[in-house]
Amino acid sequence: MNKWKILIADSHAIVRVGLLELASESFIVEEPIQTSSLDETLLAVKQNSDLNLVILGSNLGQLDELIGDIREFSPKVRILVFAKNLHYPHAISYLIAGANGFLTQNASAEEIVGAITKVLNNERYLCLELLEAMAQETFLNNVHRRKISPHKNKTDTPNSLNDKLSKRQKEIVDYLIKGESVSAIASHLNIKISTVGTHKSIVFEKLGVKNVLELIEMYYGDLVM
The missing domain is CATH 3.40.50.2300 (Response regulator)
Structure with a gap:
């Protein structure tokens, strides 16, 4: 079974811990990284070129710019946006910037795991709300x-x-x-x-x-x- 290196970025610790727990139950997560700000997240990406997946909470701020910066340093890393709720123009801007998937905090645990699975398999995942x-x-x-x-x-x-x-x-x-x-x-x-x-x-x-x-x-x- 594949081992995955995942970075989870969100300003709320409870969200980071919850996402990490879900990911760890379904995947072999190697050296998980947690960050709580834009600067911390970008620095972690620069320091970990072998990252497989970055999960970004929309409460970090200017995600479209962050996604663009991440793409510059790590073109192949998968990016999944985990938003508090759906704001259509923002969601589209994240996808245009280079995100591989988008879902909201309304998602069930099963949907979150499914989204991570698809993105790790180099597929795109869009939640039903966005579709x-x-x-x-x-x-x-x-x-x-x-x-x-x-x-x-x-x-x-x-x-x-x-x-x-x-x-x-x-x-x-x-x-x-x-x-x-x-x-x-x-x-x-x-x-x-x-x-x-x-x-x-x-x-x-x-x-x-x-x-x-x-x-x-x-x-x-x-x-x-």
Whole structure:
């Protein structure tokens, strides 16, 4: 069985210890390294050219820059981002910078081990939340192109969202159409996840939509004329 040298970087000790315990239960981890800041992490990468995997917590700071720096010193090391929650633009920037995988702290122990396994096997791993957000982004772009097409029916009448939603519901809709998860929205607005879920259900009922994709189409039908 392969022996792996893994670096786990996160500002919270409990996260580092938990990830290391999960990794050690499923893999032979040789000389595990823990760091808690950007500078410590980059220094550890420079001092350990034989690293197989770097797991980065999103609370370290400018991860896209760190990932780029790691890639300069160690092009072959696998990088897995373990984010507190999903923020779509940030997640995409991490992947563009060179990360091999992305998942959030909503992941189960089984999913975390699965993500590590794939990344160590030189495969890419994207959590379901991110895949759904990417699908929504693709759908949104297609809707946008259709709405501004010169062949668009000029007699279409948009539905008004402003008259149907409260200020808080509009804020939640704005985040939903950007591909944000319920947990991420709760973090942005400093409210409970259950509160976001309740507002989301009310919004869907008010607007007569069944999912976020239908919400996106209605939103752009309202705004792009």
